Amino acid sequence: MSPLQSSQAHAEHARADRRRWWGLIALTIALLMASMDNTILNVALPTLARELHATNDALQWTVDAYQLTYAGFLLVAGSLVDRWGRKRTFITGVALFGACSLAAGFAWDTAVLVAARALTGIGAALLTPSTLAEVSVLFRRPAERATAFAIWSGANGAGAAVGPLLSGALLGRFTWSSIFLINVPLAAACVLAGTWLLPRTAPERSDERVDWLGTVASIVGLSVLCWAVISAPGLGLASPLVIGAAVIGLVVLGLFVWVQAQTASPLLDLALFKRRPFAVSVSVSGLVTGGGAGALFVLTQYMQYVLAFSPWQSGLAIMPVAACMLVGAVSAPKALTAIGIKRTVVAGLLLVTGGFTGLAAAGPSMAYSHLVVGACAFGLGAGVLLPAATQAVMDSLPPGSEGAGSATNSALMQVGSALGVAVIGSLLASTYRVSLAGRAVIAGLDEATREKVLSSAGEAFSMALGGMGDLLIAMREAFSSGMALGLGVCAGVVAMATIAVIALYPMHAPTEPAAEPAGQPAGTVPGQS
Known part of the structure; x- marks a missing residue:
């Protein structure tokens, strides 16, 4: 090879290397959006209740619609990566995510918003496994792979923390539509970048049937x-x-x-649940994720209805929880080495139980400084627990099942989030309704107004601010009672999960060496190559 050809080859290699890292940025931004949308709506719930006249039920559906379709399509999305190709699946998912975010931003009522959120969840499910598949292929050298997967994991975890803060900042300056419309230019940029930067590959199993x-x-x-x-x-x-x-x-x-x-060829490999360590680990992950999603659902409303925080202040108030989760996640590897998986999981569960118990004690007169103690205990416990439970899941899998186990764990965590919001939100709504219905201030309202106040804490809050001081006091006490019941149930369920782990999870769970295909890391979802 001549010096000129060698120089040209070197320049071409350098350009390809830069394109890989720029491609990683596009993949990371897309994943960050999908993760962020799990939590970005929570701070805006009181605003939606006021401006769209949304009931408590409708608010739960605006959150759950996204999580249900995200979870439901996540199992099949991994297999679509091979059938459609990594790049096509990614572009389709991001384009759908952006288009449906645009529709959500212009929704004129909660029914349209819920439908748009459900379709957005499908887009998130499509793009999530395709981003991991692309990272796995783009970065082959061990040092690069470690860095690339650290960036990918960081984006996946950071989205949940960024969501409330970004939502509060946007609501402080713009209308509620902005929390959805912010995704549109980001999605468009990711589509363009992905089209140009990501390599085109032919589907590997296009002849197989999708369930x-x-x-x-x-x-x-x-x-x-x-x-x-x-x-x-x-x-x-x-x-x-x-x-x-x-x-x-x-x-x-x-x-x-x-x-x-x-x-x-099942979507859900039920044979994995015959392995007790796997079944216990995924159940614990789902329970804690569900409790956290339900707690965030009620806490962000409590901060605005009871503590009188603005949306921006509510977003800031959630940040200590995210910081504690980060501290817990950083500490988890050391804890795993020092005391093992089982003791680390139990320690995390005890912290989560204590955190929920502290939050359940919150009343209408409790200061934020007291509330944040329980919230941070939950954050620290969840931060320690989830990496340990994830390792327990992966360690319990037989050779060749890493992808199916990882996808099942991720999907069940999303299912846990949806059910957590549904159950804790319903306990809040029922207690709020019963508690408020017996107050004298409600008896004087006409039937239509009375039902509106009983079915929507947002409507009651708006009316109370209009000059009905007695209604404000009653509404805050009723909401606090509902939150206490919901989070108290969470504490009880996690306490029982702690006992189950102590009794059922072996101290040294049997592990089997995973047979990893060349170039594919453990923990990728099926079909990622």
């Missing part, structure tokens, strides 16, 4: 079950609609599980 029926069944079953839980406070537990929906949801989910057990 769309299983995907639809899982989403429908979860959605109907969540509807029953969310609607129970307003319609009553004995309502035929609530009972019928709960039965239908459970039957559909039961059929989904039965079909998964019969099919040769």
Whole structure:
């Protein structure tokens, strides 16, 4: 090779190397958006209640719609990476995410907003596994892979912390639509960058069938079950609609599980649940994630309705929790080395239980300085626990099942988030309704106004600020009672999970050496090559 050719080859290699890192930036921004949308709406809930006249039920659905479709499509999205190709799946997911964020920003009522959020969740499910697949292929050298995956993991975790803060900052200057519209230029930039920077590859298993029926069944079953839980406070537990929906949801989910057990290529590998360490670990991850999502749902409203924080102040008030989660995550590897997986998981669960217990003690007169202690205990515990539980999941898998186990763990954590918001939100709504209905200040309202106040804390808050001081006091006490019950139940459930881990998880869980395909890290979802 001549000096000129050598120089040209070196320059071409340098350009390709730069393109890989620029491509990583595009992938990271897309993943950050998907993670951020799990939490960005929470601070805006009181604003939506006021401006869209949203009931407590409707507010729960604006959060849950995204998480349900995200979870439901995550299992199948990993397989679509191979059938459609990494680049095509990524571009499709980001484009859908951006388009539906635009629709959410211009929604004129909660029904349109919920539908847009559900479709946004599908986009998030498509782009998430494709980003990990692209990173795995773009970076082969060990040192580069470690850096690239650290950046990927950081973006995935940072989104949840950035969401409330960004939401508060945007609401302080713009309308609620801005928290969705901010995604549109970012998504457009990621589509353009991905089209130019990411390599085009042919699908590797385009002839295999995608289990769309299983995907639809899982989403429908979860959605109907969540509807029953969310609607129970307003319609009553004995309502035929609530009972019928709960039965239908459970039957559909039961059929989904039965079909998964019969099919040769299941979305959900039920055989993994026969391994006790795996079953215990994914259950703990789902419970803690669900409790955290439910706690964030009620806390961001509590800060604005009871503590009278602005949206921006509420976003800032959540940041200590995120900081404690970061401290916990950084400490987890040292704890795992020093005391092992089981003791680390138990320590994290005890901190989470204590945090929920402290938050459940919050009342209408509790200062933020007292509230933040329980919140930070939860954050520290979750930060320690989730990496340890994730390692427990991966260590418990047989060779060749790392992808399926990782995807199942991620999907069940999203399911936990959706059910956590539904259950804790419903406990809040039912207690709020019962507590407020018995107050004298409510008796003097006409029937239509009374129902509006009982079904929406946001409506009650707006009316109270209009000069009804007695209603404000009653509303704050009722909301605090509902939050205390919801978070108290969380504390009880996590305490029982702690006992289950102590009793069921082996002190030294058996591990099997994973047979990793060349160039593919453990923990990627199926089909990522």
